[in-house]
Amino acid sequence: xxxxxxxxxxxxxxxxxxxxxxxxxxxxxxxxxxxxxxxxxxxxxxxxxxxxxxxxxxxxxxxxxxxxxxxxxxxxxxxxxxxxxxxxxxxxxxxxxxxxxxxxxxxxxxxxxxxxxxxxxxxxxxxxxxxxxxxxxxxxxxxxxxxxxxxxxxxxxxxxxxxxxxxxxxxxxxxxxxxxxxxxxxxxxxxxxxxxxxxxxxxxxxxxxxxxxxxxxxxxxxxxxxxxxxxxxxxxxxxxxxxxxxxxxxxxxxxxxxxxxxxxxxxxxxxxxxxxxxxxxxxxxxxxxxxxxxxxxxxxxxxxxxxxxxxxxxxxxxxxxxxxxxxxxxxxxxxxxxxxxxxxxxxxxxxxxxxxxxxxxxxxxxxxxxxxxxxxxxxxxxxxxxxxxxxxxxxxxxxxxxxxxxxxxxxxxxxxxxxxxxxxxxxxxxxxxxxxxxxxxxxxxxxxxxxxxxxxxxxxxxxx
Numbered sequence: 001x002x003x004x005x006x007x008x009x010x011x012x013x014x015x016x017x018x019x020x021x022x023x024x025x026x027x028x029x030x031x032x033x034x035x036x037x038x039x040x041x042x043x044x045x046x047x048x049x050x051x052x053x054x055x056x057x058x059x060x061x062x063x064x065x066x067x068x069x070x071x072x073x074x075x076x077x078x079x080x081x082x083x084x085x086x087x088x089x090x091x092x093x094x095x096x097x098x099x100x101x102x103x104x105x106x107x108x109x110x111x112x113x114x115x116x117x118x119x120x121x122x123x124x125x126x127x128x129x130x131x132x133x134x135x136x137x138x139x140x141x142x143x144x145x146x147x148x149x150x151x152x153x154x155x156x157x158x159x160x161x162x163x164x165x166x167x168x169x170x171x172x173x174x175x176x177x178x179x180x181x182x183x184x185x186x187x188x189x190x191x192x193x194x195x196x197x198x199x200x201x202x203x204x205x206x207x208x209x210x211x212x213x214x215x216x217x218x219x220x221x222x223x224x225x226x227x228x229x230x231x232x233x234x235x236x237x238x239x240x241x242x243x244x245x246x247x248x249x250x251x252x253x254x255x256x257x258x259x260x261x262x263x264x265x266x267x268x269x270x271x272x273x274x275x276x277x278x279x280x281x282x283x284x285x286x287x288x289x290x291x292x293x294x295x296x297x298x299x300x301x302x303x304x305x306x307x308x309x310x311x312x313x314x315x316x317x318x319x320x321x322x323x324x325x326x327x328x329x330x331x332x333x334x335x336x337x338x339x340x341x342x343x344x345x346x347x348x349x350x351x352x353x354x355x356x357x358x359x360x361x362x363x364x365x366x367x368x369x370x371x372x373x374x375x376x377x378x379x380x381x382x383x384x385x386x387x388x389x390x391x392x393x394x395x396x397x398x399x400x401x402x403x404x405x406x407x408x409x410x411x412x413x414x415x416x417x418x419x420x421x422x423x424x425x426x427x428x429x430x431x432x433x434x435x436x437x438x439x440x441x442x443x444x445x446x447x448x449x450x451x452x453x454x455x456x457x458x459x460x461x462x463x464x
Contacts, residue, residue, distance in 0.1 A: 008331055008332055008335040009332065009335070014329070014332060015336075017313070018306070018309055018313065018333060018336070021169070021171055021309045021312055021313065022305045022306050022308075022309040023305075024171035024172050024174075024175040025166070025171055025174075025175070025304075025305040025308055025309070026301050026302060026305040027175050027179075028171075028174055028175035028178040028179070029178075029301040029304060029305055030298065030301045031178060031179050031182045033297045033298045033300075033301060034182075034298055035182035035183075035185050035186055036294065036297065037294050037295065037297070037298055038186060038189075039185065039186070039189050039207055039210070039211075040054075040055075040290065040291075040294045041294075041358055041359065042189055042190070042193050042194070042207065043193065043203070043204060043207050044291070044358075044359040044360060044361065045359075045360050046193065046194075046203055046360075047203075047360070048283075048287055048360075048361045048362070048365065049133055049136040049137045049140055050136075050140045050203050050204045051287060051290060051359070051361070052137050052140075052141075052283055052286050052287045052290065053121075053136075053137045053138065053139070053140030053141030053142075053143075053144060053204055054140065054141065054144045054204050054207060055286060055287070055289075055290035056121050056124045056125075056137070056141045056286065057117075057121065057141045057142075057144045057145040057148065058144075058148075059124070059271075059272050059275055060113065060117070060120055060121070060145065060272065061113075061145070061148060061149075062268055062271070062272065063265070063268040063269050063272055064105070064106075064109040064113070064152060065155065065268070066264040066265065066267065066268030067105050067109070067261065067264055067265045067268065068102055068105055068106070068155065068156055068159050069159060069264055070260050070261040070262070070263060070264025070265060071098065071101035071102055071105055071159075071257075071261050071264075072098045072101070072102065072159050072160055072163045073163075073257070073260045073261075073264065073394070074253055074254075074256055074257015074258065074259075074260045074261060075094040075095075075097045075098050075101075075253050075257055076094070076098075076163050076164075076167050076311070077256060077257075077311075077315060077394065077395060078090065078094050078249075078252070078253060078256075079091050079094045079095075079163075079164055079167040079168065080167040080168075080311065080312055080315030080316050080319060080395070081315055081316070081318060081319025082094065082319065083167060083168045083169070083316060083319070084315070084316040084317070084318070084319025085319055088234040088235050089235075090249070091164065091168065091235040092235040092236075092237075092238065092239055093244075093245045093246065093249055094164070094249075094253070095160065095161075095164050095235060095236075095239060096239065096243060096244075096245055097245055097250070097253055097257075098159075098160040098163070098164070099157075099160050100243065101261070102156035102157070102159060102160050103156065105156070106152045106153055106156045109149075109152055110149055110152060113145060113149050114146070114149065117142055117145045117146065118138070118142060121138055121141045121142060121145070122138065123276050123279075124275065124276055124279045124286060125137060125138060125279075125283070126279055126280055126281070126282055126283065134283070137283065140203070140204040141204075143204055143205045143208070144204040144205060144207065144208045145208075147205055147208035147209060147212065148208040148211050148212060150212045151211050151212045151215040151216075154212075154215040154216045154218065154219035155215050155219075157219045157222075157223060158177075158215065158218050158219050158222055161222045161223055161226055162174040162177070162222055164235070165222070165226065165233070166308070166312060167311075167312060167315070168233070168235075169312070170232070170233075173221075173222065173225055173226075174222060176221070177218045177221040177222045177225075178218060180217060180218070180221060181214040181215070181217050181218035181221075182214065184210075184213060184214045184217050185210045185211060185213070185214035186210075187210075188206075188209060188210035188213050188214070189206065189207055189210040191206075191210075192205075192206025192207070192209050192210055193206040193207055193210075194206075259400050259402070259403040260394070260402070260403070262403060262407070263402060263403040263406050263407045264407075265407075266407035266408075266410075266411060267406055267407040267410060270407060270410040270411050270414070270415055271410070273415050274410075274414065274415060274418050274436070275289065277415070277418040277419050277422045277423075278418070278422060278429065278432075278433065280422045280423060281422065281429045284362070284364055284365050284368060285368065285429055287361060287365045288356075288365045288366075288368035288369040288371075288372055289369075289372055291355070291356055291359055291361075291365070291366075291369035291372075292356075292369045292372035292373045292376060293372075295348070295351060295352075295355050295373060296348065296373065296376045299344055299345075299347065299348045299351075299380070300380075300383075302337070302340055302341060302344055302384075303337045303340070303341050303344075303380075303383065303384035303387050303388065304387060306333060306336065306337040306340075306384075306388060307337065307384075307387040307388045307390070307391045308391065309333065310330060310333050310334070310388050310391040310392050310395065311391040311392075311394065311395045313329055313333065314326045314329055314330050314333075314391075314392055314395040314396075315395040317329060318395060318396055318457065323457045326395075326457060327454060327457060330388075330392040330395075330451070331451075333388060333392075334385060334388040334389060334392065334451070337384045337385070337387070337388045338381050338384050338385045338388070340384070341380050341381045341383075341384035342380075342381050344380065345377045345378070345380035345381060346377070348373065348376065348377040348380060349373070349374055349377035349378075351373070352369075352370045352373035352374050352377065353370065355369075355373070356369040356370050356373075368429065368430070371430040371433075372430070372433060375430070375433055375434050375437055376437070378434075378437075379437050379438070379440060379441075382440055382441055382444050383440065385444055385447070385448075386440060386443060386444055386447055389444075389447040389448070389450070389451050390402055390405065390406060390447070392451060392456065393405070393447075393450055393451065393456040394456075395456070396455075396456035396457055401450060401455075401456075405443065405446060405447060405450065409439075409443050409446075413439050413442070414436055414439045414440075417435070417436055417439060418432070418436045421435065421436070
């Protein structure tokens, strides 16, 4: 028992370091998701069709967001390890790589969303058992999508810069920028959605305008601060003097990073495909899932932030060659995240009885949302373990394994399961959803095996 306690529980110094990194990210993500929740509620107050249209459009935007996240994640592994070496030139190269990749993805995202938005949204529009209007939902979704696309450019810059700041230990500035961005978003949403201070009521389009403005403000704060604080961020010196990145480093980043980019893209598109499978049961299901996911995202910030902290703490230890300490730190962080989320899951379950009533929608949608939230609460500790394990394995550069572990699983197991159950059975949506979410329990077993084998303990930036 004492041996397991030493492996899984750290001392005060360990937890101070963990939460010094994780808490600012929790606050930033919590504020962002809280604002997103208020944004969602604001739109939900003006009608189910507008809320559903925005939810579908955001499912498409989510795919772009995850592609950008994947593009910065691969170089981010090297950034954290370069920082462990205090190699500022190496960090500069990784930032350039991030900016180039984000630029390419943003251009492609704008082209795809601009030319194929309508057929993509129509994939989610099914009338079975629904009370909403498909035509109205389509119009609102397209209006929102065509405006919110403008936020892609500032979002790409934020991810490239903020990710680098976090990987080099600066988590407060992204948190502050996120807070200001959220406040801007809330104020503009109130003005443009409901038509205040002489502005016409724009509904879903107003929510998109608020999002675009907030992204621009966040980008300006982070980029300007980073370049002004050159002594704190020496990697920005000469950052834009050229696009040079050593070929060997490009090769290494591509080998480790491309599976991450592909993984995030396939995982995000997999989640969109899962939603499409569930949407076969009608617009009411889409609306209810939007409500449940909005609340779930707020509660998920704890294990998401701790998972990101794994990547930073363990990545820096691996870069410094402290393998044993990296392994022990990973075990303790994963255990901490899983235990914390048992309590958080109970809070989420309690909120399921209250939160859906905030929306101006039908009782059927409220009841479905409550059921979805309870299912998510049951599986939250499993998801906490999976998330922290994923980032641990990834921090050592085992990106092929994480690719198979994450997106490979969802496309080969979860989606075929959801597709067959939704189309070839009469199973009600709630037990169907419970079964599909339960597939991740199998993945947790695989993750545990990968974790204890320890093959992820690698120094990727060791000289020679």
